[in-house]
Amino acid sequence: MIVAERKPMAEIIEMVQDCKKVLVLACRGCVTVCSAGGEREAEILSSLIRLGMKKGGKSIEVVTASLVRQCDREYIDEMDQFEDDGYDAVVSTACGVGVNFISNLRKDTMVYPALNTSFMGGSAEQGEWTEQCAGCGDCVLHLTGGLCPVARCAKSLMNGPCGGSVDGTCEIHSDVECVWQSIYDRLGSFGKSAQMEVIAPIRDWSAAGHGGPRKVVRDDLTV
Amino acid sequence: MSFDPAITLFSCHYTSQQSCAEEGKELERLGFPAGINLVRVACTGKLQVTTLLKAFEDGADGVYVVGCPEDGCHNVKGSIRAAKRVAAVREALVELGVEGERVEMYHLPRGLHPEFVEKGKEMDSRIRELGPSPFQG
Ligand code: SF4
Numbered sequence A: 001m002i003v004a005e006r007k008p009m010a011e012i013i014e015m016v017q018d019c020k021k022v023l024v025l026a027c028r029g030c031v032t033v034c035s036a037g038g039e040r041e042a043e044i045l046s047s048l049i050r051l052g053m054k055k056g057g058k059s060i061e062v063v064t065a066s067l068v069r070q071c072d073r074e075y076i077d078e079m080d081q082f083e084d085d086g087y088d089a090v091v092s093t094a095c096g097v098g099v100n101f102i103s104n105l106r107k108d109t110m111v112y113p114a115l116n117t118s119f120m121g122g123s124a125e126q127g128e129w130t131e132q133c134a135g136c137g138d139c140v141l142h143l144t145g146g147l148c149p150v151a152r153c154a155k156s157l158m159n160g161p162c163g164g165s166v167d168g169t170c171e172i173h174s175d176v177e178c179v180w181q182s183i184y185d186r187l188g189s190f191g192k193s194a195q196m197e198v199i200a201p202i203r204d205w206s207a208a209g210h211g212g213p214r215k216v217v218r219d220d221l222t223v
Numbered sequence B: 001m002s003f004d005p006a007i008t009l010f011s012c013h014y015t016s017q018q019s020c021a022e023e024g025k026e027l028e029r030l031g032f033p034a035g036i037n038l039v040r041v042a043c044t045g046k047l048q049v050t051t052l053l054k055a056f057e058d059g060a061d062g063v064y065v066v067g068c069p070e071d072g073c074h075n076v077k078g079s080i081r082a083a084k085r086v087a088a089v090r091e092a093l094v095e096l097g098v099e100g101e102r103v104e105m106y107h108l109p110r111g112l113h114p115e116f117v118e119k120g121k122e123m124d125s126r127i128r129e130l131g132p133s134p135f136q137g
């Protein structure tokens, strides 16, 4: 899922300073799962916006609603229902994709991001999320025992570990796993540690976004 | 500054039994502050962050929660959950530039006990010192 966190309230209050009425729009996708921008968090944010504005001596009407997702046109189109409500702005609690999609598709709607979109990750412990994939566009997990060196190695090394690997931890911080040590251990447990000796060629990062914004088109799905 | 604070207290059935004693008159007799509006809930673990924020929106100068001891909650983890939510509200208040002490969590014994009144007085004098809520507009 996409993992995100709420922006500091001071930043959000600043965004809506001149608004009389805003729509806090939750997303029932990834950000609901990571408890950053689902319906519950949108209700909390709405309350904090009202309180923050009140503290500044201003009043604001805040209405809360949600969409199934904010990264699909069909759901963004559902925003037609709010068209006549006279909102000065939408405060989206979706990830950056959602905010972009509203901007792309609703030319008359001002939209502000309530979240900082952090990474693609997963949750192994309740209340804790970790980055697992960087969307590099040219996956190497079949060579690395299913553990990602792009997202999980601080240097995104293709031939790790580097000399800073100590007892399974990364030199950037003792809390950070050295994923190349883990790759070595895991390949070893499958009797495939020889894979570590294969020199990875210099990588073409254009598929990772270094060649500009990326796009996937599936002819079989377009009519 | 002298003012009569409006304080909202959310307390579970188990820790607020004193409020039922003497047909509800005992708290008054023991000097429980009159400005505290007691809301009894089945378990403090049921309280949401929005419930606590709503109390501030509705004009409370201070909000506190009384739940069972951390290691002896009737519903096992209810009061621990409540404490986490109180902490989240406290953080949010600080983000808004408001004193975090306006919200508090107390873990108290169940049944009839003097701490229930004591903590009420403590909260009342704390809020008197802090003054009216900055959310009054
Ligand atoms: S808008 Fe973002 S958070 Fe919502 S479902 Fe789509 S990708 Fe996930």
Ligand code: SF4
Residues within 6 Å of the ligand: A132, A133, A134, A135, A136, A137, A138, A139, A140, A141, A148, A149, A150, A151
């Ligand atoms: S190699 Fe690339 S696509 Fe595969 S998990 Fe890592 S970042 Fe994601």
